[in-house]
Amino acid sequence: MTTGLLTVLLVVICLLLFFVLFMSMTAGRLDRLHRRIDVAELALDAQLLRRSGIALELAACGLLDPATSVVLSESAHAARRSSDLSVAERDRVESDLTAALNAALGPDDYAEVLSEQGGPELLAELSAAIKRVELSRRFLNDAVRACTQLRRQRSVRWFHLAGRTPWPVFREMSDHVDLGPR
Amino acid sequence: MNPDSTVQRVGIVCPYSWDVPGGVRSHVADLAATLIERGYLVSVLAPTDEPEFLPDFVADGGAPIAVPYNGSIARLSFGIKATRRVRQWIREGNFDVVHIHEPVAPSLSLLACWAGQGPMVATWHSSSDRSRILSAGYYIAQTAMEKIRGRIAVSEQARKTLVEHLGGDAVLIPNGVRVSDFRDQETVSVAGSQSILFLGRIDEPRKGLDVLIGAAPAIIREFPDLKFLIAGPGDSDSFRERIPEELQNNFEFLGSVSDEDKRRVLAHCEVYIAPHTGGESFGIVLAEAMAAGTPVLASNLPAFDRVLQGGSSGMLFTNGDCDDLALKCNDLLANPEMRKELVARASERVLDFDWSTVVDDVVAVYEAVHMPGEKVTEDFRGQVVGRFAGRVVKEEAL
Numbered sequence: 091m092t093t094g095l096l097t098v099l100l101v102v103i104c105l106l107l108f109f110v111l112f113m114s115m116t117a118g119r120l121d122r123l124h125r126r127i128d129v130a131e132l133a134l135d136a137q138l139l140r141r142s143g144i145a146l147e148l149a150a151c152g153l154l155d156p157a158t159s160v161v162l163s164e165s166a167h168a169a170r171r172s173s174d175l176s177v178a179e180r181d182r183v184e185s186d187l188t189a190a191l192n193a194a195l196g197p198d199d200y201a202e203v204l205s206e207q208g209g210p211e212l213l214a215e216l217s218a219a220i221k222r223v224e225l226s227r228r229f230l231n232d233a234v235r236a237c238t239q240l241r242r243q244r245s246v247r248w249f250h251l252a253g254r255t256p257w258p259v260f261r262e263m264s265d266h267v268d269l270g271p272r
Numbered sequence: 273m274n275p276d277s278t279v280q281r282v283g284i285v286c287p288y289s290w291d292v293p294g295g296v297r298s299h300v301a302d303l304a305a306t307l308i309e310r311g312y313l314v315s316v317l318a319p320t321d322e323p324e325f326l327p328d329f330v331a332d333g334g335a336p337i338a339v340p341y342n343g344s345i346a347r348l349s350f351g352i353k354a355t356r357r358v359r360q361w362i363r364e365g366n367f368d369v370v371h372i373h374e375p376v377a378p379s380l381s382l383l384a385c386w387a388g389q390g391p392m393v394a395t396w397h398s399s400s401d402r403s404r405i406l407s408a409g410y411y412i413a414q415t416a417m418e419k420i421r422g423r424i425a426v427s428e429q430a431r432k433t434l435v436e437h438l439g440g441d442a443v444l445i446p447n448g449v450r451v452s453d454f455r456d457q458e459t460v461s462v463a464g465s466q467s468i469l470f471l472g473r474i475d476e477p478r479k480g481l482d483v484l485i486g487a488a489p490a491i492i493r494e495f496p497d498l499k500f501l502i503a504g505p506g507d508s509d510s511f512r513e514r515i516p517e518e519l520q521n522n523f524e525f526l527g528s529v530s531d532e533d534k535r536r537v538l539a540h541c542e543v544y545i546a547p548h549t550g551g552e553s554f555g556i557v558l559a560e561a562m563a564a565g566t567p568v569l570a571s572n573l574p575a576f577d578r579v580l581q582g583g584s585s586g587m588l589f590t591n592g593d594c595d596d597l598a599l600k601c602n603d604l605l606a607n608p609e610m611r612k613e614l615v616a617r618a619s620e621r622v623l624d625f626d627w628s629t630v631v632d633d634v635v636a637v638y639e640a641v642h643m644p645g646e647k648v649t650e651d652f653r654g655q656v657v658g659r660f661a662g663r664v665v666k667e668e669a670l
Contacts, residue, residue, distance in 0.1 A: 119415055122389065126421055129643055137640070218636070225443060225640040229422050232440040236418050239439065 116240070117251050123237040127258050130230035134261065137226045138184055141219040142169040145191060148212055153203045158194045165190040181263040191220075191267045200269060213269065220267045227261055234258040278644045279635070282307060283367035285358075286318035287379035289336040289347035290326065292505065293531065295447075295556050296373055296397050299426070302450050303371075303634065304329055306627040310635075317361050317380055319349035331361055333380050341378065344476045348379035358383045359650055367648045369393060369638045375417060385416035389651035391642040393422035396430045396442065398551070414438070419651070421641040424634070427575055443637060447556045448630035451622055454535050454563035466605060467499040469541040469566075471534065471557055472548075474506035474525075480547030480571065481514075486594035487547075487601065488519055494602045498522060503529045503537060538564035542611070543604050546570035549592050555579060558586065559625045562618035567611040569600055585621040586614060 148154065149163035165187045172183045195203070195213075203209040237258050246252060286300040297318070304314045314329050319336035326332060334354050336347035349357075358380055362370070368391065372381045375394040385392070394417075423442040425431035431442045468491075472479035481502070492498060502511070503526040515523050529537065538544060544561040548571055558579050561568050568586030570576040580586035587604060589596040604611060623629070 115415070119418060123418060126419070129641075129646075130421065132643060133640055221633075221636055222640055225422070225636055228441055228443060229640060232423065233421070235440050 113245065113249065113251070116243075116245060120237070120240055120246065120251055123233060123240060124252075124255055124258075126233045127230065127237055130226065130233050134223070134226040134230050137219065137222045138169065141216075141223050142166045142187060144212070144216045144219050145187060146170070148194075148203075148216065151208065151212065153206045153209055153212070154194060154199065158199070162190050162194045177259055177261070181261055184265070185263040188264050188267055191216075195267070195269060217269050220265070220269070223265050227263070227265055231260050234260050279312070279368045279638045279642050281313045281365065281367045281369075282315075282638065283361070283365045283370040283648065284314065284316045285370065285372045285381050285384045286316060286333075287348060287374050287377035287381040288319070289349075290318040290320040290330060290333075291322055292347055293528065293534075298531070298556060299395075299397070299447055300373055302448055302627050303631065305450070306448070306631045307635075310631065315361070315365050315367075317358065317384070319347060319354075319380060333357055333361075336379075344473065344478070346377070346379075348377065350379055350383065354380060355383050355387060359387050362388050362648060362650055365648075368646065369642055370648045371395065371634075371638070372420070373397065375420065382416060385419060387651060388648050389419055390648040391638075391646055392420055392648060393424060393637055393641055394420045395424040395426060395445075396434045397426050398430060398433075422637045424637060428578070429575055443633075445630060445633045445637070446625055447559065448627035449556065449559040449563050449622060449625045451563040451626045454538070454560060455565070466495060466497065467501050467541045468543040468545055468601065468605075469501045469503065469537060470545055470547070472504045474502060474504050474511050478549050478551040479504070480549045480592075483547040483549065483571070483592055483594055483597060484545060485514060485516075487598040488522070489516070490595070490598035491601050491605075492519060492522055495605055498605070499524055501526055501537060501541060503527070503534065534560070535564060538566050541566060543567050543569055543601065545597070545601065546576065547597060548573060548576070552576065559622055562586065562622040565615050565619060567604060567614045568618065569597070569604060571597075579621075579625075581617075581621060585618040 143166075145162055145166035149159045149166060152159075154162065165183075168183050169187045172180045175183070200213070203213060240246060241252055241257070284300055284304055286297055288294055288296050290297060300316060300318070304316050307314050308329060316330045317333045318330055319333045320326060320330075321335050323332040334349045334357050336349045338345050338347050340346075341348065362384070370384060370388055370390075370392045372384050372392060372394040374397050375381045375385050376396075381394075385394070417438065423434065423440065424445050425434055425442040426445065426447045428444065431444055434440075434442050470481060470484055472481070474481050484500070488500065500523045502523060505528040508525050508527065511525050512520070526533075526537070538561055544557075544566045546555060546558055546561075546568065548555065550573065552573055552575050555570070555573075555576055558568055558570060558576060562585065568580065570580060570586060570588055571591040572588040573591060576586075577583075577588060580588060582588075587600050589600045604614075
């Protein structure tokens with residue numbers, strides 16, 4: 091009788107141990123994913139800032155016609171002032187800048203700027219910044235997807251493993267700029 | 273190197289043996305060489321049997337063990353010893369970014385995902401089937417994979433595999449070739465007027481040597497003096513047994529060739545044939561032949577079709593079809609003008625795969641995942657075995 095009871099007790103203890111280990115591992119994973127999202131968000135914001143900075147430079151350098159310059163600097167300024175806005179608002183403002191860049195640098199304008207002095211360097215910087223925005227956003231959304239997938243698991247929801255960390259959000263914006271000849 | 277780049281020290285992990293030529297290994301070697309040319313400090317961790325012959329930038333990842341993996345025999349490194357080496361390498365390397373190749377390969381790569389944390393990126397090379405990815409141990413692999421901040425795929429097929437099996441997304445950065453290494457090679461003298469070349473393991477069915485042997489009689493009928501040069505690891509005797517008696521003199525088995533010899537043989541031969549029947553996600557060797565100025569005749573696998581732009585910068589034949597291969601090969605051999613045209617278009621096309629172009633995209637990924645001042649460090653969390661391996665190392669150090 092006592093051996094039976096002991097066996098049951100032992101099994102229960104083992105199961106409990108496994109459970110605790112599993113929970114600690116899951117909490118570790120979750121923590122790591124949240125950190126990954128934080129880093130990716132910082133990276134994306136830094137790249138967006140860089141992109142709008144170069145857009146401003148391009149608008150101010152006199153290589154574009156005045157009307158295009160005004161349109162471009164308007165949207166670039168809006169993007170740089172967007173840090174207080176909500177995420178959705180910020181994404182909209184950045185999408186506007188993408189649209190402005192696409193409009194300002196059609197194939198003809200691009201060739202024009204490329205032929206001017208200082209143009210090639212500016213365009214190279216711009217294209218590098220645009221590429222990095224695309225990369226950062228993709229990596230951020232990838233982290234968000236992995237995190238939400240884990241947070242939907244029952245074990246995470248029932249035991250509130252995520253604590254008070256807000257639900258991660260995907261960043262939806264258009265960030266593709268067609269530079270150069272199409 | 274970009275002066276305001278925050279990334280300086282890069283660690284690269286190669287899962288397959290450094291001593292055996294192969295797609296992933298060449299990719300890693302070329303990436304490392306190009307990064308070093310740009311002024312980055314690079315350390316590659318790879319399994320090896322001959323640590324004394326390693327170049328300066330390669331760290332000894334321990335002796336590999338030959339195991340069947342992914343449809344062929346792969347030389348991998350794993351176990352507690354390998355884990356310790358990976359941890360030591362991460363600790364001592366002080367890397368800004370660690371770049372892991374083929375992270376699901378059960379070797380140093382998977383161990384590095386598991387033992388490291390911080391700015392880590394990974395490149396997926398192969399397109400593998402679902403059943404294997406979902407087999408035992410997948411949960412652990414998935415958990416380790418979550419730490420990868422930036423995913424790269426070398427081909428659309430590899431990207432598709434990754435997205436379907438793990439979810440999420442990856443950036444497509446195609447494989448690179450160091451085009452300048454392949455240009456203007458002095459040719460080796462091999463007896464015979466004309467020759468065609470096959471490269472790859474002769475005992476691996478997917479490399480398609482049997483398709484070439486099947487097509488050989490019809491090719492020899494038109495070109496009796498033609499030499500088939502077969503270069504790749506494998507046993508010479510068992511190879512001879514597969515060749516029909518009357519064709520023995522037309523086949524020359526070169527065995528495993530060094531990278532340098534490969535370039536020379538490529539430059540020497542009239543046509544390079546890639547009869548692969550599957551499993552290829554990019555086929556770097558196609559781009560190498562194109563860089564060497566050798567006309568390419570390849571099976572119409574999706575990956576090859578894309579590299580050869582649907583047949584405009586190299587010829588395609590129906591996958592696995594010996595008759596079609598013989599037909600196309602005879603066409604090419606009989607028609608020097610056609611070869612010249614293919615080579616001209618190929619030398620243009622191959623610039624898209626030159627490492628000097630490709631490496632810009634790789635560096636952009638590094639910078640996108642790296643925060644100023646961040647380092648890759650050891651990860652001990654939630655991993656009993658990992659903690660244990662870490663403690664053993666510490667005790668040894670005392």
